[in-house]
Amino acid sequence: MGDQNSILLVEDDAEIGELISRYLENNGMGVTWVESGEALDRKLASAAYDIIILDLNLPGEDGLSICRRVSASRDIPIIIVTAKGEDVDKIVGLEMGADDYLVKPFNPRELLARVRAVLRRAEPQARGNDDAARQTFQFLGWRVNLLAREVVSPAGAKVAMTGAEFDLLHAFCENPNRVLTRDQLINMTHGRTAGPFERSIDVLVSRLRQKLEKDPKTPSMIQTIRSEGYMLSAPVVRA
Known part of the structure; x- marks a missing residue:
């Protein structure tokens, strides 16, 4: 698909699928449209995609399971x-x-904005010089490489992160030992595409704790500050 971003759209409603595909393609995206989880699996086995747009209400395997x-x-x-x-x-x-x-119904322009925002967050950001390009945060044995968008545990194992999880960890690393409100975290991780749904940050924090904390139920690194927000309680070194 050349320089186009490749999108795998999973939508069983023909009218909606046609509308989304046509709009995204008219805005420079490459779209492959399928109608089920089974068809999605076949496409993923034969090609690489930059992002998946996934309807929840699908025939057969539902979107949440997929x-x-x-x-x-x-x-x-x-x-x-x-x-x-x-x-x-x-x-x-x-x-x-x-x-x-x-949430349906939505304006296709909003979907395009969200797609672009997620793709932007998922791509390594070019820096002004080689030193900046190799920026890494280190805390409690963990290493967070900004260019590679890679997280390495104290044991040396790479820990898989979604784009949203990585952005949240990046925000904490930029502000160690500082309480960040949910609104601040939403702005740092989603910017203008974010809706008013603050609980999404709570879910992301929970997911991040599952990957970083020895005991996610009693977290020691990412602490909840009652009535205020969250804080990364650790000294952070920027290399």
Whole structure:
């Protein structure tokens, strides 16, 4: 697809699928449209994609199940799209590993903005010089490489992170031992594409704790500051 971003769209509604595909393609995206999890698996086995747009209400395997297994096995951003507007559906989708969500009906322009934002967060950012390009945060034996968007544990193992999880960890590393409110974290990780759904930050913090903390139920690194927000309680060195 050349320099186009490649999108795998999973949507069983023909009218919506055609609308999304046409709009994204008219805005310079390459779109492959399938209607089920089984078809998605076939496409992922034969080609690489930059992002998945995933409807939750699908025939056969539902979108939440697809989101969980794909995010567990592949490093590819996922935006979930659902006709359900209840908070619980958004929370579950984020817990399953989605990077963002959008509730139907929506303006295609908003979907495009979210796709671009997620892709921007997922790509290594070019720096002004070689030293800046190799910037790494270190804390308590952990290493966070900004250019490679790579997280390495004290034992030397690479820890898989979704784009949203990495951005949240980056925000904490930039502000160690400082309380960050949910609004601040939303702005740091999602910017203008964020909605008012603060609980999404709680879900991301929980996911991050599962990967960083020895005991996520009693976290020592990412602490909850009651009525205020969250704080990375660790000295951070920038190399």
